[in-house]
Amino acid sequence: MARKASLSGFPELLPEERVVENHVLDVLRRTFELHGFSSIETRSLETVEQLLRKGEIDKEVYAVSRLQEDDGARSAEKLALHFDLTVPFARYVVENAGHLSFPFMRYQIQKSWRGERPQEGRAREFTQADIDVVGEDALPFRYDVALALVIVDALSQLPIPDFVMRVNNRKLSEGFYLGIGLEDTAGVLRSIDKLEKIGPAAVAQLLREELGATDEQAEAALGLAAIRAEDTSFVERVRALGVRHELLEEGLAELAEVIGEASKRAPGRVVADLSIARGLDYYTGTVYETFLVGHEQLGSICSGGRYDALAATQKRTYPGVGLSIGVTRLVARMLSQGLAVPSRKVPSAVLVALTDDAGWSAAQDVADALRSRGIACEVSATAAKFGKQIKYADRRGIPFVWFLGEDESGAPTHEVKDIRSGEQAPADPAAWEPPHEDLRPRVTAPTGD
Amino acid sequence: MARKASLSGFPELLPEERVVENHVLDVLRRTFELHGFSSIETRSLETVEQLLRKGEIDKEVYAVSRLQEDDGARSAEKLALHFDLTVPFARYVVENAGHLSFPFMRYQIQKSWRGERPQEGRAREFTQADIDVVGEDALPFRYDVALALVIVDALSQLPIPDFVMRVNNRKLSEGFYLGIGLEDTAGVLRSIDKLEKIGPAAVAQLLREELGATDEQAEAALGLAAIRAEDTSFVERVRALGVRHELLEEGLAELAEVIGEASKRAPGRVVADLSIARGLDYYTGTVYETFLVGHEQLGSICSGGRYDALAATQKRTYPGVGLSIGVTRLVARMLSQGLAVPSRKVPSAVLVALTDDAGWSAAQDVADALRSRGIACEVSATAAKFGKQIKYADRRGIPFVWFLGEDESGAPTHEVKDIRSGEQAPADPAAWEPPHEDLRPRVTAPTGD
Structure with missing residues (x-):
C-alpha cells in the first residue's frame, strides 16, 4: 500500500x-x-x-x-x-x-x-x-x-x-x-x-x-x-x-x-x-x-x-x-x-525439497499426504542444491523444509527441518503436523498476539 | 437460474x-x-x-x-x-x-x-x-x-x-x-x-x-x-x-x-x-x-x-x-x-425461539454460547406462537429450534427440538452440538453423498 x-x-x-x-x-x-x-x-x-x-x-x-x-x-x-x-x-x-x-x-x-x-x-x-x-x-x-x-x-x-x-x-x-x-x-x-x-x-x-x-x-x-x-x-x-x-x-x-x-x-x-x-x-x-x-x-x-x-x-x-x-x-x-x-506471505507451511529430478513423484506423494491433513505445501520444481531450496522457502516465509533420502538398506527416509531454528528431525508423512500456529498464515497486531 | x-x-x-x-x-x-x-x-x-x-x-x-x-x-x-x-x-x-x-x-x-x-x-x-x-x-x-x-x-x-x-x-x-x-x-x-x-x-x-x-x-x-x-x-x-x-x-x-x-x-x-x-x-x-x-x-x-x-x-x-x-x-x-x-438455504443450524419479548436477551446469551463453538444461529425477533416460530425455521431449512423455559423453582430450562423428526430433548447451551452433517449447509449430488 x-x-x-x-x-x-x-x-x-x-x-x-x-x-x-x-x-x-x-x-x-x-x-x-x-x-x-x-x-x-x-x-x-x-x-x-x-x-x-x-x-x-x-x-x-x-x-x-x-x-x-x-x-x-x-x-x-x-x-x-x-x-x-x-x-x-x-x-x-x-x-x-x-x-x-x-x-x-x-x-x-x-x-x-x-x-x-x-x-x-x-x-x-x-x-x-x-x-x-x-x-x-x-x-x-x-x-x-x-x-x-x-x-x-x-x-x-x-x-x-x-x-x-x-x-x-x-x-x-x-x-x-x-x-x-x-x-x-x-x-x-x-x-x-x-x-x-x-x-x-x-x-x-x-x-x-x-x-x-x-x-x-x-x-x-x-x-x-x-x-x-x-x-x-x-x-x-x-x-x-x-x-x-x-x-x-x-x-x-x-x-x-x-x-x-x-x-x-x-x-x-x-x-x-x-x-x-x-x-x-x-x-x-x-x-x-x-x-x-x-x-x-x-x-x-x-x-x-x-x-x-x-x-x-x-x-x-x-x-x-x-x-x-x-x-x-x-x-x-x-x-x-x-x-x-x-506471519508469512504464502499459504505453504512446508516445502518438500527435491534430492534429484527423478524424485519429484515421491516428493508429490509426501505433499499429497500432508495436504490430505490440511497442511499446505509445495514441491520444489528442480533439484537445486539444498541451500538454494532452503533459500526459496526462507524468502517466502515457509517455516519447514522436508527432505527425502534413503538409509543404508535403500529404504526411504524422511526428515523435516524448521528453517527458523535449524532443528531437523525424522518425520512420518502420514502423521507429522506443524505446530498449530504455523499451519496457516496468521494475521496479528505487531506487538504480541 | x-x-x-x-x-x-x-x-x-x-x-x-x-x-x-x-x-x-x-x-x-x-x-x-x-x-x-x-x-x-x-x-x-x-x-x-x-x-x-x-x-x-x-x-x-x-x-x-x-x-x-x-x-x-x-x-x-x-x-x-x-x-x-x-x-x-x-x-x-x-x-x-x-x-x-x-x-x-x-x-x-x-x-x-x-x-x-x-x-x-x-x-x-x-x-x-x-x-x-x-x-x-x-x-x-x-x-x-x-x-x-x-x-x-x-x-x-x-x-x-x-x-x-x-x-x-x-x-x-x-x-x-x-x-x-x-x-x-x-x-x-x-x-x-x-x-x-x-x-x-x-x-x-x-x-x-x-x-x-x-x-x-x-x-x-x-x-x-x-x-x-x-x-x-x-x-x-x-x-x-x-x-x-x-x-x-x-x-x-x-x-x-x-x-x-x-x-x-x-x-x-x-x-x-x-x-x-x-x-x-x-x-x-x-x-x-x-x-x-x-x-x-x-x-x-x-x-x-x-x-x-x-x-x-x-x-x-x-x-x-x-x-x-x-x-x-x-x-x-x-x-x-x-x-x-x-441441504438448506441459510447458514443457521439453530433458531432460538422467544417465549416472551422480555426473554430476548437471555435468548441472545444462548445464541452467543452456540456461536462461540461455531454453531450458526438466529434469535427470533418476536415472541410469536411457537408454531409460527417453528414455521419460520422450517421455511429456511433450519433443522433445530431451541426453547427456553423455567422449571417449578423458577430456574431456567433449555430444550432443543429437531423439527424434522419432532424429537425434543433437554440441552445445555454450553455443550450441545448438532450432528456434524447439520453444522453447516452441505452441497451434494442429489442421489446420495
Whole structure:
C-alpha cells in the first residue's frame, strides 16, 4: 500500500497484504454466517436509471458501454457500475421477493466504484461488506439492536484498535427539531452533519442563515447534538432540554432499546451520540457510524441505518435495517499504519525439497499426504542444491523444509527441518503436523498476539 | 437460474443457489492454498490500450467512463473492464516484479466481463478462478505437470459428473505441421480448432482452400488430431505417422511428461488429445481443456496453457503456465441440471425461539454460547406462537429450534427440538452440538453423498 497505484484510486495489494485483507474478509464472512446471514451477490452493473433514482452522486458514477456498440442494439438501456450495495440489493429484493423468505437476512461482500478524488480511505474501486435485514411490509425493531451486535462481534475479532459505534435515531432528532419549531428537519440534519468538520459556531450560523432558525433554536439543536452517553442516561439529558414531541418520544424509546441492550452486551462499544446525522442518506430511524479510536479522521469504517422502505412496489413496502463495513478503507489503514502483519506471505507451511529430478513423484506423494491433513505445501520444481531450496522457502516465509533420502538398506527416509531454528528431525508423512500456529498464515497486531 | 436475469447476460443467484456457488469457490480456494498458491486480486479496470494489446475481442470489451466526465480531466486514459484475468495478471507481475518472489504461484478468483451474446455457459459478467505460475526469465517445465494435478485435485472434490482434462502441446502440433511442410502453423491450428464444430471433412477443405494444403498434408494433420490416449502410448502413434521435426520431438517429450505423471496419479482424468488447439490463444507449449463427461456441448470448464512470455519488459521475460476455471459456467450447469443441491438455504443450524419479548436477551446469551463453538444461529425477533416460530425455521431449512423455559423453582430450562423428526430433548447451551452433517449447509449430488 506504500506503493503508488498505477491507476490512481485503484489500489492493488501485494500477496502479503492480500493475506491481511483475506483475514478480514474471512472473519467478517464467518461472523455474518454465525449470526444467520445468507450470502448473495448482485451483478456489478445497474441501469443508470436505477442508480440515479435518488439523484445525488451522478458525477461519481462510472458509465459502462460496449467499446464498439452494435448499431442500434439495446442502446436504450444505459448501464453503469454500482456505487454501493444498497441500491442493487433493494432491486434484488423486489425482483426476487417471491423466492425469498422474509425477514430476509443477507450479507454481501463485493466491490463498488465511485469516481471520487482518491485519498487515503477513499478509493475509486473498493470492497464493502454489507449486512441487511429486510422485511415484507413490517420488520421488528429488534433487528436494529441485533445488527449493531453483529458488527461489534465481527470487528472485535480483527487486529484493529478499539472502535466505537455511535448510534442516533432520526425520529429522535427530527422530533426534537419539530418540537422546537424547525420544520425543515432534513436541512437541520444536513447542517448538523457538518459539526465535526466546521464546528458548532459555523453550524449555528448555517442554521440561522439557511434555515431561518432563531438563536434559541440553533442553541437547542446544538445542545441536542452535544449529548453522548455510554448508557441510557441520554434519555434524561434530552428530556432536561424541555422539548416535547411524539416523534421525539418514539426515537428516544428506540435508541434506548439499542443502547440499553448493547451497553449490557458490549460495554463501551456502542454509544449514543446525538450528533450523528448521516445527512445525505434516506434513513428513517436508527443511524450508525463507527470509528477507530485514534483514527477518527479516517472517517466511519461502518455506517448504516433503518429505512421505512428500503424498496417498494405498488403492493408492498420492504422496510430494512443495514450496516456497511468499508473493507478497503479499513484494510488500507491497517496496512499503511502497520496495525496488522501476516506471519508469512504464502499459504505453504512446508516445502518438500527435491534430492534429484527423478524424485519429484515421491516428493508429490509426501505433499499429497500432508495436504490430505490440511497442511499446505509445495514441491520444489528442480533439484537445486539444498541451500538454494532452503533459500526459496526462507524468502517466502515457509517455516519447514522436508527432505527425502534413503538409509543404508535403500529404504526411504524422511526428515523435516524448521528453517527458523535449524532443528531437523525424522518425520512420518502420514502423521507429522506443524505446530498449530504455523499451519496457516496468521494475521496479528505487531506487538504480541 | 431457471429465473430469467432482469439484465440479459448478468445472472444473479438466489441464496440457496449461492450456497452451491460458495461451496465451489471454497473448495477451489482451499485446494489452491493447499498447493501453495497465494491469493491476489487485480483491479477490475484496465486501460483500453493494455486490454487490446493482442487486439482480438474489442467488440466484446466494456468501456468505462465517468457519467459526467470533468472537463479535460484524464480523458487521455480510456478505461475498460477486464475480459479475463490473464491480461491484468501479466501487468501486475511486471509492475510488482521487484516485490514478488519468483517462481510466483498465485490464484485469482474474480469477475470478468465480455459483451458476448448470452447463452447457457456464456454470461456477460462471470467469475473465473485462475491459477498461474510465473517465472523470471525461466520456469521449470514441471509446473506444467503440477498445475494439471492441482486442477484435478480441485475438481475431484466437487459434486459434478466425471471430467476429463485433454492435453496437447503446441510444439508437438506445430513441429508436426512444419514436418509435413505446412508453414502457417497458426492457420492450421485455427482450422483444427474447428474440428468438433464442423467435422473432419470440412476442416480438410479449409486446410486445402485456405492454407493450400495437399490432400496428403490435410490427411496427415487430421491423422494427428485423431490421436487420443490415456497414457504415453500416443508417442508411438505419432511416430508411426512418419513425420520428423525437432520441435515435434520436444513437444512429444513434454506431453509425455505431463501424461506419464498424471496417468499415474489421476488415471483417466488427464488424457492426451492431439486435437486440442486453442486456436486464438498465444500459447507456446502445453495446452489444456477440460470437459464434463456427458456435458461436452457446454464447452471447456477449465482451459489454459504455457506461455514463453506471459509478460515481458525490455530487460526480462516472464514465462508462465496457467489454467482458468469457468466458475459461472460450471455453477450454472450444476444448478440448471440439478447436479448439486444444498441441504438448506441459510447458514443457521439453530433458531432460538422467544417465549416472551422480555426473554430476548437471555435468548441472545444462548445464541452467543452456540456461536462461540461455531454453531450458526438466529434469535427470533418476536415472541410469536411457537408454531409460527417453528414455521419460520422450517421455511429456511433450519433443522433445530431451541426453547427456553423455567422449571417449578423458577430456574431456567433449555430444550432443543429437531423439527424434522419432532424429537425434543433437554440441552445445555454450553455443550450441545448438532450432528456434524447439520453444522453447516452441505452441497451434494442429489442421489446420495
